[in-house]
Amino acid sequence: MNENISKKYFDKFVKTKIFRVSLSIILIGIFLNFAFPLPELKEYSQVIYANDSTMLSAYLTHDDKWRLETKLSDITPEMVEAIIHKEDKWFYWHFGFNPVSIVRAFISNIQSGQRVSGASTITMQIARLMEPSKRSYLNKILEIFRSLQLEIYYSKKELLEIYLSNIPMGGNIEGVKAASLLYFNKNPKKMSLSQSVLLTIIPNNPNKNRLDMRNESVVAKRNKWLLKFKKEKIFSDESIADALEEKVKSHRYSVQNIAPHFSQVVKESSNKSEIFTSLIPRFQLKSAKQLKNHVERNRGKSVTNGAVLVIENRTNSIVAYCGSSDFNDSESSGQVNGITSIRSPGSALKPLLYAKGLADGIITPKRIILDVPTDFSSYNPENYEREFNGEVTVEYALVNSLNVPAVRLLVKVGFKPFIKKIKEIGFNEIAKKENRLGLSTILGGCGVTLEELTTAYSIFANNGILKKHNILSNQAIQKGRRIFSEEASYLISRMLSSSGRTESPNLVSSVSKLPNIAWKTGTSYGRRDAWAIGYNKNYTIGVWMGNFNGKGSPYLSGSEMAVPLLFNLFNSIDYQNSSNWSEEPGGISMREVCKNSGLLPSKKCTDIVRDYYIQDVSSNQKCNHIVDLYVNNNETETYCLSCLPKNNFKKKEYPHYLPELVLWYKNSGVNFVSPPKHNANCEVLGSKNNGLMIISPSPEFEYHLEKNGNQELMLLATSNTDVKLLFWYINKKYFGKTKIGEKIFFHPQNGFNSIHCVDDKGGERSMNIKVKFY
Numbered sequence: 088m089n090e091n092i093s094k095k096y097f098d099k100f101v102k103t104k105i106f107r108v109s110l111s112i113i114l115i116g117i118f119l120n121f122a123f124p125l126p127e128l129k130e131y132s133q134v135i136y137a138n139d140s141t142m143l144s145a146y147l148t149h150d151d152k153w154r155l156e157t158k159l160s161d162i163t164p165e166m167v168e169a170i171i172h173k174e175d176k177w178f179y180w181h182f183g184f185n186p187v188s189i190v191r192a193f194i195s196n197i198q199s200g201q202r203v204s205g206a207s208t209i210t211m212q213i214a215r216l217m218e219p220s221k222r223s224y225l226n227k228i229l230e231i232f233r234s235l236q237l238e239i240y241y242s243k244k245e246l247l248e249i250y251l252s253n254i255p256m257g258g259n260i261e262g263v264k265a266a267s268l269l270y271f272n273k274n275p276k277k278m279s280l281s282q283s284v285l286l287t288i289i290p291n292n293p294n295k296n297r298l299d300m301r302n303e304s305v306v307a308k309r310n311k312w313l314l315k316f317k318k319e320k321i322f323s324d325e326s327i328a329d330a331l332e333e334k335v336k337s338h339r340y341s342v343q344n345i346a347p348h349f350s351q352v353v354k355e356s357s358n359k360s361e362i363f364t365s366l367i368p369r370f371q372l373k374s375a376k377q378l379k380n381h382v383e384r385n386r387g388k389s390v391t392n393g394a395v396l397v398i399e400n401r402t403n404s405i406v407a408y409c410g411s412s413d414f415n416d417s418e419s420s421g422q423v424n425g426i427t428s429i430r431s432p433g434s435a436l437k438p439l440l441y442a443k444g445l446a447d448g449i450i451t452p453k454r455i456i457l458d459v460p461t462d463f464s465s466y467n468p469e470n471y472e473r474e475f476n477g478e479v480t481v482e483y484a485l486v487n488s489l490n491v492p493a494v495r496l497l498v499k500v501g502f503k504p505f506i507k508k509i510k511e512i513g514f515n516e517i518a519k520k521e522n523r524l525g526l527s528t529i530l531g532g533c534g535v536t537l538e539e540l541t542t543a544y545s546i547f548a549n550n551g552i553l554k555k556h557n558i559l560s561n562q563a564i565q566k567g568r569r570i571f572s573e574e575a576s577y578l579i580s581r582m583l584s585s586s587g588r589t590e591s592p593n594l595v596s597s598v599s600k601l602p603n604i605a606w607k608t609g610t611s612y613g614r615r616d617a618w619a620i621g622y623n624k625n626y627t628i629g630v631w632m633g634n635f636n637g638k639g640s641p642y643l644s645g646s647e648m649a650v651p652l653l654f655n656l657f658n659s660i661d662y663q664n665s666s667n668w669s670e671e672p673g674g675i676s677m678r679e680v681c682k683n684s685g686l687l688p689s690k691k692c693t694d695i696v697r698d699y700y701i702q703d704v705s706s707n708q709k710c711n712h713i714v715d716l717y718v719n720n721n722e723t724e725t726y727c728l729s730c731l732p733k734n735n736f737k738k739k740e741y742p743h744y745l746p747e748l749v750l751w752y753k754n755s756g757v758n759f760v761s762p763p764k765h766n767a768n769c770e771v772l773g774s775k776n777n778g779l780m781i782i783s784p785s786p787e788f789e790y791h792l793e794k795n796g797n798q799e800l801m802l803l804a805t806s807n808t809d810v811k812l813l814f815w816y817i818n819k820k821y822f823g824k825t826k827i828g829e830k831i832f833f834h835p836q837n838g839f840n841s842i843h844c845v846d847d848k849g850g851e852r853s854m855n856i857k858v859k860f861y
């Protein structure tokens with residue numbers, strides 16, 4: 088019954104004229120909306136902010152305008168109040184246009200015979216800003232249509248923000264925010280009432296009212312409006328009195344550019360008009376100032392540039408980024424970004440190799456490693472000081488950046504496994520050139536960036552976990568990816584930390600306070616690059632010093648040129664941080680090792696020291712630095728298994744050295760305890776036989792090897808004849824060929840092993856060696 092009644096009324100209504108007219112209007116409106124869609128909003132300038140919303144940089148739009156997006160929350164409430172009162176009192180009430188004022192304006196235009204003017208609402212002004220056109224009645228109608236569209240598409244707040252972002256402010260400045268920054272050098276939220284009112288006046292005639300030109304007439308207009316506002320009681324009498332007093336400076340500032348290289352990187356990573364980044368302004372300003380001063384001080388030493396990167400470890404965010412010492416110094420190519428430039432790292436990659444050696448169980452801090460001239464298939468690395476140290480501990484070799492031990496370790500760890508690790512960390516240039524790189528990679532024969540190196544060192548600060556750094560603010564903290572075991576990272580940090588380092592006090596004499604950090608330097612070949620990368624629990628800081636034109640300087644060394652700046656940066660960014668930056672992980676323990684080898688002591692070892700090791704990882708190899716040799720009763724001859732007489736011999740202990748070390752001792756005149764000469768009549772090692780001699784292994788003593796330690800013995804032979812190639816047989820099976828002097832390694836079996844070597848001139852030697860597994 089009820090339904091029938093409403094249906095009847097409905098049918099009746101549908102037949103009315105009002106309904107048909109309204110329906111047609113709606114349909115025409117829909118048609119027009121599709122036929123003439125609203126133009127897109129104009130592009131805004133990209134603005135880069137620091138993590139506390141300080142503006143770092145802004146960029147011109149593609150049409151070369153400073154058009155910064157302005158939100159209501161970005162500006163003073165007085166500004167909003169003033170502009171609405173001045174331009175469109177009924178803004179919140181109308182639907183795009185105000186019929187009353189249009190009619191009023193139309194009548195007054197006809198009466199005065201002048202052109203169409205006035206009566207534009209804020210929405211209609213937006214329509215005109217979107218599609219500038221001549222003022223005519225037709226265009227006015229179009230504007231009204233566009234205003235209706237705008238009101239449908241956007242809320243009143245959005246419309247007001249579009250208006251405040253786009254109003255012309257003279258020259259290439261558009262919008263309140265850009266005007267506030269460029270005319271007043273002020274955050275628009277901190278504008279005075281006078282400044283707010285001035286900005287409402289400029290758009291009425293932007294090129295005449297520009298504030299950076301003569302501005303008496305603008306000030307007069309400001310005062311007129313202020314008095315009007317006083318009359319309408321929009322602002323308090325006191326604030327109006329103050330505003331009337333305020334002087335107006337005619338000036339145009341430039342947009343600030345706090346971290347130019349960083350902002351460029353951020354800009355290239357996003358199209359957003361507002362980008363909030365992780366940068367911390369006080370760290371940025373400190374770093375930039377210290378870098379600039381440091382470069383200025385060293386200009387006389389032909390060092391013209393540098394770069395600094397600071398990463399906060401907890402969030403893995405970039406907090407300071409100085410790509411050069413002065414972006415605006417074109418003479419020193421200040422616009423080049425030293426953080427992403429590819430340079431030679433010198434020794435700066437070494438900690439990554441030592442970390443892998445520790446994680447693989449190959450080394451521990453007190454393990455002895457040889458620093459003697461070594462031929463790595465015709466590659467002969469030298470130390471920086473061109474001197475060798477003989478036997479050194481791993482920690483000494485790392486901290487003093489010795490080259491031979493690093494290359495020896497690289498051979499042990501394996502070039503391919505090491506490069507695989509380096510690629511996992513994200514060294515792109517090394518990954519690209521992988522096939523062209525060799526053992527010299529560890530001494531800087533490759534290309535890296537400061538960004539890559541700093542990221543790599545932050546792995547140690549994060550207990551072995553790699554996290555890609557953030558450039559945006561409030562990014563979620565990543566879980567990251569494990570690169571090194573926690574234990575290996577801990578040991579590297581201990582070795583590299585200031586508390587564990589005693590070397591070269593002169594390099595830190597220029598710094599008043601030694602920060603509690605772990606650090607490593609790098610100096611590239613030809614003294615072209617000086618690096619220092621350091622970290623504590625809170626921050627990882629990377630420093631590069633050098634010249635963008637690649638010129639070297641005798642003063643460019645990591646410890647002399649980069650370390651003082653690194654220390655100063657730590658002292659100013661994380662002053663007096665005394666917290667222990669790393670806790671000892673569960674897998675770390677101490678054990679007693681033989682001082683002569685860093686290996687587990689055998690019964691014969693007497694110099695015992697304590698050393699860190701990684702449980703179930705570090706090698707349990709036993710020291711054999713003292714071996715039992717068979718000698719005659721006078722101790723003038725040694726015997727081996729093949730020449731041992733039936734009687735008249737005894738066993739005596741002698742230190743056992745690797746052949747390279749013996750050679751180096753002899754060449755450099757170092758005194759060392761050596762066993763007497765071998766039995767001259769021996770067929771295996773005797774001196775009466777000219778020609779082929781097996782240097783390693785030795786049949787003179789028993790080898791004690793870890794059962795599952797995967798230990799290998801070295802095969803090495805020399806000859807005083809013109810021999811080039813050697814062929815090796817182990818336990819009667821062909822094993823491999825080498826050049827004279829070249830080393831290869833084999834896995835011996837428990838008990839006796841027969842070694843047979845034949846040269847290409849028909850000479851041959853064989854021996855039996857004895858191996859005991861424990």
Ligand SMILES: [Zn+2]
Pocket residue numbers: 681682683684688689691692693710711712713
């Ligand atoms: Zn020992």
Ligand SMILES: [Zn+2]
Pocket residue numbers: 725726727728729730731765766769770771772773
């Ligand atoms: Zn012998």
